[in-house]
Amino acid sequence: MEGKTRxxxxxxxxxxxxxxxxxxxxxxxxxxRKVMEGESAVKQAYLPEMAEHPLFLARIDEGLxxxxxxxxxxxxxxxxxxxxxxxxxxxxxxxxxxxRTLVLLSTTKGNISLLNNPRGGFPEERIYLxxxxxxxxxxxxxxxxxxxxxxxxxxxxxxxTVAGQLMQSGRYEYxxxxxxxxxxxxxxxxxxxxxxxxxxxxxxxxxxxxxxxLGEAVAAAxxxxxxxxxxxxxxxxxxxxxxxxxxGPSRTGxxxxxxxxxxxxxxxxxxxxxxxxxxxxxxxxxxxxxIALHRCGxxxxxxxxxxGYYGHTLGASGLLETILGIHSxxxxxxxxxxxxxxEGTTHPLNIIRQAxxxxxxxxxxxxxxxxxxxxxxxxxxxxxxxx
Amino acid sequence: MIRERSIYIDGARFLSADxxxxxxxxLRSAYRMLETDYPKFHKMDGLCKAVFIxxxxxxxxxxxxxxDTALIFSNRSSSFLADHKHASDIFRPDGVxxxxxxxxxxxxxIAMGEISIRHQLHSENVFFIFDSYNPEFLAPYVNTLLHAxxxxxxxxxxxxxxxxxxxxxxxxxGAKGPAPHTIEHLKRLYDKxxx
Amino acid sequence: xxxxxQELKAKIINQLNLEDLSVDDLDDNTxxxxxxxxxxxxxxxxxxxxxxxxxxIKLSDPKEGRNVFKTIQTMADFIEANRK
Numbered sequence: 001m002e003g004k005t006r007x008x009x010x011x012x013x014x015x016x017x018x019x020x021x022x023x024x025x026x027x028x029x030x031x032x033r034k035v036m037e038g039e040s041a042v043k044q045a046y047l048p049e050m051a052e053h054p055l056f057l058a059r060i061d062e063g064l065x066x067x068x069x070x071x072x073x074x075x076x077x078x079x080x081x082x083x084x085x086x087x088x089x090x091x092x093x094x095x096x097x098x099x100r101t102l103v104l105l106s107t108t109k110g111n112i113s114l115l116n117n118p119r120g121g122f123p124e125e126r127i128y129l130x131x132x133x134x135x136x137x138x139x140x141x142x143x144x145x146x147x148x149x150x151x152x153x154x155x156x157x158x159x160x161t162v163a164g165q166l167m168q169s170g171r172y173e174y175x176x177x178x179x180x181x182x183x184x185x186x187x188x189x190x191x192x193x194x195x196x197x198x199x200x201x202x203x204x205x206x207x208x209x210x211x212x213x214l215g216e217a218v219a220a221a222x223x224x225x226x227x228x229x230x231x232x233x234x235x236x237x238x239x240x241x242x243x244x245x246x247x248g249p250s251r252t253g254x255x256x257x258x259x260x261x262x263x264x265x266x267x268x269x270x271x272x273x274x275x276x277x278x279x280x281x282x283x284x285x286x287x288x289x290x291i292a293l294h295r296c297g298x299x300x301x302x303x304x305x306x307x308g309y310y311g312h313t314l315g316a317s318g319l320l321e322t323i324l325g326i327h328s329x330x331x332x333x334x335x336x337x338x339x340x341x342x343e344g345t346t347h348p349l350n351i352i353r354q355a356x357x358x359x360x361x362x363x364x365x366x367x368x369x370x371x372x373x374x375x376x377x378x379x380x381x382x383x384x385x386x387x
Numbered sequence: 388m389i390r391e392r393s394i395y396i397d398g399a400r401f402l403s404a405d406x407x408x409x410x411x412x413x414l415r416s417a418y419r420m421l422e423t424d425y426p427k428f429h430k431m432d433g434l435c436k437a438v439f440i441x442x443x444x445x446x447x448x449x450x451x452x453x454x455d456t457a458l459i460f461s462n463r464s465s466s467f468l469a470d471h472k473h474a475s476d477i478f479r480p481d482g483v484x485x486x487x488x489x490x491x492x493x494x495x496x497i498a499m500g501e502i503s504i505r506h507q508l509h510s511e512n513v514f515f516i517f518d519s520y521n522p523e524f525l526a527p528y529v530n531t532l533l534h535a536x537x538x539x540x541x542x543x544x545x546x547x548x549x550x551x552x553x554x555x556x557x558x559x560x561g562a563k564g565p566a567p568h569t570i571e572h573l574k575r576l577y578d579k580x581x582x
Numbered sequence: 583x584x585x586x587x588q589e590l591k592a593k594i595i596n597q598l599n600l601e602d603l604s605v606d607d608l609d610d611n612t613x614x615x616x617x618x619x620x621x622x623x624x625x626x627x628x629x630x631x632x633x634x635x636x637x638x639i640k641l642s643d644p645k646e647g648r649n650v651f652k653t654i655q656t657m658a659d660f661i662e663a664n665r666k
Binding site for chain 2: 051052108109112115116117118127128129130133134145147148149150151152158162165166168169171185186189190191192193194239240241242243244245246247254255258370371372373374
């Protein structure tokens with residue numbers, strides 16, 4: 001769609017805060033530091049409740065929750081992580097909880113671990129995402145409903161842009177966007193049936209990649225239209241379906257290509273300092289991304305996938321990875337793409353192999369793709385002075 | 388609109404099946420009435436089948452959809468049918484026997500993917516979850532998309548399909564049309580009593 | 583052998599939801615993928631699950647799958663040779 005006009009550019013939507021809860025720990029700064037030190041959350045585990053075979057995955061340790069919350073039997077495990085992230089984010093930024101604040105919750109399966117599970121411990125009604133959302137709303141004290149958005153693996157990134165669009169239309173002054181998913185037998189068995197799971201730590205874009213690792217995370221972001229320093233602007237976004245196949249990505253990367261092109265056009269084709277790709281490390285996804293990026297002329301831009309550090313965190317991934325990209329901009333440090341050794345996609349990409357010295361970074365492109373043929377691309381840029 | 392075992396297009400009844408028939412039987416007979424050849428239909432789960440039939444009927448009224456027709460769907464139960472099927476596959480006494488064909492449908496946005504493939508739509512898809520049909524939220528969002536030029540048309544609405552309920556209400560919105568895309572109008576259409 | 587191919591045809595129709603087809607519509611030597619029946623990647627994974635569930639044969643290498651699943655006949659031959 002050429003010639004899209006952005007409504008009221010003088011009051012852009014800004015990302016003004018974020019919070020992460022991951023297997024590496026709580027807080028964005030801590031996560032960013034550990035990632036820059038090369039630490040990965042992916043570990044080998046044997047979890048008979050989830051699978052008969054050993055798994056490489058990244059699970060959050062409940063020990064990092066505030067003890068009162070951790071032991072609160074009113075909430076499921078996933079809800080506790082959502083609550084902890086939201087409470088920390090709101091406290092840090094003094095975010096209003098009244099009608100001015102839109103709240104979006106991105107998740108693919110929510111409390112699905114309760115379904116058919118004799119050891120669930122909660123009524124099956126809790127599986128309904130709107131029920132889970134209401135539990136969280138009441139705990140946090142939001143006036144507006146917490147609205148779940150469930151769009152496969154692009155949910156996290158999509159929730160950000162949906163929030164942005166709703167804010168730009170003037171309906172809301174602020175938004176809180178939170179994304180998360182929990183690993184369960186439900187999810188593991190499904191990906192296993194798809195032969196999508198790697199038998200080792202995953203290797204995005206590498207020649208010998210053979211699948212993904214599953215991971216857990218909760219990521220939260222705070223958006224505002226009030227101009228503030230040290231924020232990041234959503235400069236442009238595009239989301240287009242492949243219209244090709246419900247589980248396999250388009251061989252020509254059609255949907256992602258259109259998404260990137262639209263995002264870049266809306267952003268006025270800025271210079272891109274780095275790309276945070278989806279990079280799940282399946283053979284098909286990474287190839288498709290290289291094809292889409294090649295079609296857009298972006299294969300020379302420094303690129304990483306963060307799935308080597310966290311695994312594929314499903315409903316959290318788009319948001320988690322965007323937040324780390326934002327911190328990359330703020331610190332001027334590119335994040336290396338963990339797990340990559342050798343070129344192995346249809347079109348070679350400029351994979352970030354190691355940490356570099358600080359340099360001015362202003363703008364990055366985030367891409368994501370998911371089951372159902374969905375894709376999204378978003379351009380983010382720092383406001384004000386950088387470096 | 389699909390209400391339990393009846394299908395209405397623009398208010399006119401297309402099919403009224405036996406209210407005690409199973410969802411599967413109902414959807415199969417609706418498909419046959421469509422007189423179309425789309426073998427992939429049979430692989431879909433109940434949610435996708437219902438959505439497929441609804442959009443197929445809509446396009447017979449509107450003509451082929453522009454490729455940038457956005458899809459903004461919502462429901463309460465997500466991919467209930469596929470979720471329950473997959474969950475029963477994996478909690479069996481004789482061990483886990485997961486089916487990839489079932490698992491792929493355990494995401495509510497797959498329905499939009501199936502529509503995109505059928506009608507060759509390269510467009511934005513968003514799936515929201517609400518307790519009940521929420522035109523107060525959806526209508527402004529759809530209007531925002533149209534006004535910002537992000538889509539030429541939008542199909543939006545409510546797609547709640549479970550073992551017990553089939554409650555589907557979709558409408559096409561565009562820049563021009565016979566009726567205003569407002570919350571009040573949508574509520575009226577959705578709440579309409581049908582014999 | 584023909585008993586196995588008949589059995590396979592019925593299983594495939596059932597497992598892959600090929601509702602508009604009957605066992606008699608399927609020829610032993612019709613290519614299953616590409617031209618012919620036109621099965622897709624999810625169908626291929628389903629066939630792998632079926633081999634395991636119904637015949638106890640575990641097939642984890644997708645490349646091996648391409649040859650095994652060429653036609654009903656090649657599937658039957660493979661099962662005969664490897665079934666437990």
